[in-house]
Amino acid sequence: MPTETFEFQVEARQLLQMMIHSIYSNKDVFLRELISNSSDALDKLRLESLRDDALGADTSDLHIAVEADKEARTLVVRDNGIGMSYDEVRDLIGTIANSGTAKFLQELKEAKDATAAEGLIGQFGVGFYASFMVADEVTLLTRRAGESQGTRWTSDGAGTYTIETVEDAPQGTSVTLRLKPADTEDKLYDYTSPWKIREIVKRYSDFITWPIRMAVEAPAAAENPAGDSADGSADGEAAAGEPEVETLNSMKALWARSRDEVSDEEYHELYKHISHDWNDPLETIRMQAEGTFEYQALLFIPSRAPQDLFMRDHKRGVQLYVKRVFIMDDCEALMPPYLRFVKGVVDAQDLSLNVSREILQQDRQIQLMHRRLAKKVLSTIKDMMAGNPERYATLWREFGRVIKEGLLSDFENRDAILGVSSFASTHDAEAPTTLAQYVERMKDGQEHIFYLTGESRQALENSPHMEAFRAKGIEVLLLTDPVDEVWVEAVPEFEGKQLQSVAKGEVDLGSEEEKKEAETEREKRQEEYGALLTWMTERLGEDVKEVRLSSRLTVSPACVVSDANEATPALEAMYRAMGQDVPHAKRILELNPTHPLVSALNKAHGERSGDDGAALGETAELLYGMALLAEGGELSDPSRFIKLMAERVERSL
Numbered sequence: 192m193p194t195e196t197f198e199f200q201v202e203a204r205q206l207l208q209m210m211i212h213s214i215y216s217n218k219d220v221f222l223r224e225l226i227s228n229s230s231d232a233l234d235k236l237r238l239e240s241l242r243d244d245a246l247g248a249d250t251s252d253l254h255i256a257v258e259a260d261k262e263a264r265t266l267v268v269r270d271n272g273i274g275m276s277y278d279e280v281r282d283l284i285g286t287i288a289n290s291g292t293a294k295f296l297q298e299l300k301e302a303k304d305a306t307a308a309e310g311l312i313g314q315f316g317v318g319f320y321a322s323f324m325v326a327d328e329v330t331l332l333t334r335r336a337g338e339s340q341g342t343r344w345t346s347d348g349a350g351t352y353t354i355e356t357v358e359d360a361p362q363g364t365s366v367t368l369r370l371k372p373a374d375t376e377d378k379l380y381d382y383t384s385p386w387k388i389r390e391i392v393k394r395y396s397d398f399i400t401w402p403i404r405m406a407v408e409a410p411a412a413a414e415n416p417a418g419d420s421a422d423g424s425a426d427g428e429a430a431a432g433e434p435e436v437e438t439l440n441s442m443k444a445l446w447a448r449s450r451d452e453v454s455d456e457e458y459h460e461l462y463k464h465i466s467h468d469w470n471d472p473l474e475t476i477r478m479q480a481e482g483t484f485e486y487q488a489l490l491f492i493p494s495r496a497p498q499d500l501f502m503r504d505h506k507r508g509v510q511l512y513v514k515r516v517f518i519m520d521d522c523e524a525l526m527p528p529y530l531r532f533v534k535g536v537v538d539a540q541d542l543s544l545n546v547s548r549e550i551l552q553q554d555r556q557i558q559l560m561h562r563r564l565a566k567k568v569l570s571t572i573k574d575m576m577a578g579n580p581e582r583y584a585t586l587w588r589e590f591g592r593v594i595k596e597g598l599l600s601d602f603e604n605r606d607a608i609l610g611v612s613s614f615a616s617t618h619d620a621e622a623p624t625t626l627a628q629y630v631e632r633m634k635d636g637q638e639h640i641f642y643l644t645g646e647s648r649q650a651l652e653n654s655p656h657m658e659a660f661r662a663k664g665i666e667v668l669l670l671t672d673p674v675d676e677v678w679v680e681a682v683p684e685f686e687g688k689q690l691q692s693v694a695k696g697e698v699d700l701g702s703e704e705e706k707k708e709a710e711t712e713r714e715k716r717q718e719e720y721g722a723l724l725t726w727m728t729e730r731l732g733e734d735v736k737e738v739r740l741s742s743r744l745t746v747s748p749a750c751v752v753s754d755a756n757e758a759t760p761a762l763e764a765m766y767r768a769m770g771q772d773v774p775h776a777k778r779i780l781e782l783n784p785t786h787p788l789v790s791a792l793n794k795a796h797g798e799r800s801g802d803d804g805a806a807l808g809e810t811a812e813l814l815y816g817m818a819l820l821a822e823g824g825e826l827s828d829p830s831r832f833i834k835l836m837a838e839r840v841e842r843s844l
C-alpha cells in the first residue's frame with residue numbers, strides 16, 4: 192500500500208495546536224503518557240496470549256525501552272506489546288473518539304487564564320498528542336501481535352499525517368520523537384539527558400509493572416559525582432563509557448506497600464496512569480483485607496467529573512489485578528454504578544488469572560468485596576464531610592448527582608447515602624444543607640421534610656407552591672437534578688421524618704391552634720365557594736380531577752398540585768422518555784380565595800344568568816393555564832390559551 196496522507200480531524204487539529212503552542216506548562220508529562228500507553232499495550236498482549244494460544248507472540252521479555260540519541264536529538268519509546276493494526280492506527284491516532292471533545296475545546300477557548308486552561312486539559316488528558324509539546328515530528332511504527340505487516344504513522348502535528356505499511360516492523364510499538372531544541376525557560380528540557388529521563392520515569396512511572404529500560408554509558412565519575420546510578424538498577428556490569436542497560440522503575444505495586452512507604456505524589460501518579468486524568472485526585476482510599484479472601488485496594492475519587500459520566504458507554508474506573516498481574520479494566524463487578532466515578536486498583540490474591548467478567552459477576556467473594564468497597568467509599572465521604580467540608584463540597588458538586596442514584600439501587604446503603612447527601616434549600620442561597628441539618632432546624636410542630644422538584648432553583652423559588660411556606664418561614668429543599676424526581680418517591684423518610692413535596696396533597700402548616708383556626712376558616716370559605724368549585728370541577732373535568740380551595744397560596748390566584756401518591760408530570764415524562772407506558776394522572780387545581788381574581792370569579796358565577804357560562808368557562812380555563820405556567824409546566828393547547836388571553840386583553844383596552 193502506498194503512503195497515504197490524511198488530514199487531522201478538526202477537533203484533533205485544534206487540540207494539537209494548543210499542545211504545540213504550549214498551553215500546558217509541564218511538558219515532562221509527555222513521557223509519562225507514552226509509557227502509560229506502552230504499559231497498557233503490554234498488559235493487553237499478556238492477556239491476549241493467555242486467552243489465545245494461536246497468537247504466537249513472544250511474551251518472554253515484555254518490557255519498555257527508552258532510547259535517547261543526543262546527536263540526532265531523538266527520543267524513542269519502544270514496547271513489545273500488543274501493537275496496532277493499520278486500521279487501529281488510522282482510527283485511534285489522528286482522530287479523537289472522546290465524545291466530549293467539542294464541548295471541552297469550547298471550554299478551553301473560554302478559559303480565563305493559563306491555570307484554568309491547565310486544569311481543563313489536565314482533566315481531559317491528551318495521551319499520545321502530548322508528544323507534540325516536545326517534538327516537531329513524531330513517528331509511530333507498530334505491528335500488531337499475530338499480523339505480518341507493520342504500519343508507520345508520521346506527522347509534524349501541523350495539519351496532516353501519513354500512514355504507510357511496512358514489511359519488517361518488529362512486533363509492538365515504537366514512538367520516535369524528533370525533539371525541539373531545549374528551552375529551559377519554557378520548561379522544555381533536554382529530553383536526551385539520561386538524568387532527565389531517570390527523573391521523569393522515577394517521578395511519574397515508578398509503579399509501572401513492566402521494566403522500563405534505558406541503555407546508558409556506564410556512569411563516569413565526572414558525569415555522576417554521587418557515584419550511584421540514580422535509583423535505577425544496573426542490569427549489567429560495564430566499564431566506564433560502555434553501554435549498560437539500566438531498569439529505571441522499581442515496579443513495586445503501590446497498593447501492596449504500607450502507607451508510610453509511599454508518598455502522596457506516588458499515589459497520585461498511579462491515579463493518573465489509571466484514569467488518564469492529569470490532575471491530582473481529590474481523595475485516595477487504601478484498603479487491605481486479610482484472611483480467607485485476601486485483597487488490596489487503592490481507590491481514588493477524582494477532583495472533577497468527566498464529560499461522559501452520564502453517557503451510556505461510560506467506563507467504570509476500577510481495574511482488577513490478580514496477584515499483581517493486570518486482568519481487566521473497568522471491572523463493573525467491583526463497584527456499583529452510582530460510584531462509577533471512583534478509579535483505582537483492586538488486587539485479589541485468590542482468583543484465577545483466567546477469570547472472566549461473567550464469573551466475576553456471580554462470584555460470592557467478589558460480591559462481598561463489592562459491598563465492602565462501596566461501604567468504604569461511603570464512609571470515606573462521611574469522614575470527608577466532617578473533617579474537610581471544602582473537599583466534600585467539591586465532591587458533592589461534581590458527583591452528587593451520580594451518588595443520589597444509589598438511593599434507588601443500593602437499599603442496604605440507603606441511610607449511609609442519605610447521610611452523605613446534601614441539597615439546595617431555601618435556608619441558604621449558596622450553601623447546600625444535609626438532611627440532619629434540616630431536621631435540626633425544623634420548626635416546632637413541623638412533622639415533614641418539605642421539598643420541591645423542578646428545573647432550576649429560580650423556577651422553584653418562584654413557584655406558587657412555595658408561597659405559604661415562605662410566608663411561614665418553613666424551609667423547603669429545592670431539588671433540581673433529574674434523579675431527584677425519582678428518589679424522593681422511593682425514600683419514605685429520614686430519621687423518622689417523612690419527605691413531603693410542597694406540590695402534592697394537602698398542606699397544614701403551623702401550630703395546633705393555627706391549624707384549628709385555618710380549618711374553621713376553610714369551612715366558612717368552602718360554603719362560600721362550594722358552588723363555584725363544583726361547577727369548575729365539572730367544567731375542567733377533562734384536565735383536572737378536582738378544583739378545591741388552597742391553603743398553600745398567599746399571592747397567586749391558583750396552582751396545580753398532584754395527589755399525595757401520584758407521580759408528578761416531570762416523573763411521568765421521564766418514564767415516558769425511557770419507553771415506559773405510564774397512565775396520565777389528572778391533577779388538582781387549587782384556588783386562592785383571598786385573590787381578587789378568584790373572589791370576582793365566584794361573584795360572577797353566583798350572579799351568572801343565561802349565556803354567561805361560556806365566558807366564565809373561558810376564565811376557568813385561563814386560570815388553569817396560568818397555574819400550569821406558574822409552576823413551569825406545559826399547556827396542552829398553547830394556541831387556544833393565547834387566543835383567549837388576547838381576547839381578554841383586547842376587551843380591556
Ligand SMILES: Nc1ncnc2c1ncn2[C@@H]1O[C@H](COP(=O)(O)OP(=O)(O)OP(=O)(O)O)[C@@H](O)[C@H]1O
Nearest residue numbers: 228229232274275283315316317318319320364467
Ligand atoms: N504503545 C502503544 N501500543 C498499542 N496501542 C497504543 C499505543 N499507544 C497508543 N495506542 C492506542 O492508541 C489509542 C490512543 O492513545 P492516546 O494516548 O492518544 O489516548 P488514550 O491513552 O486512549 O487516552 P487519553 O487521551 O485519555 O490519554 C490508545 O487507546 C491505544 O489503543
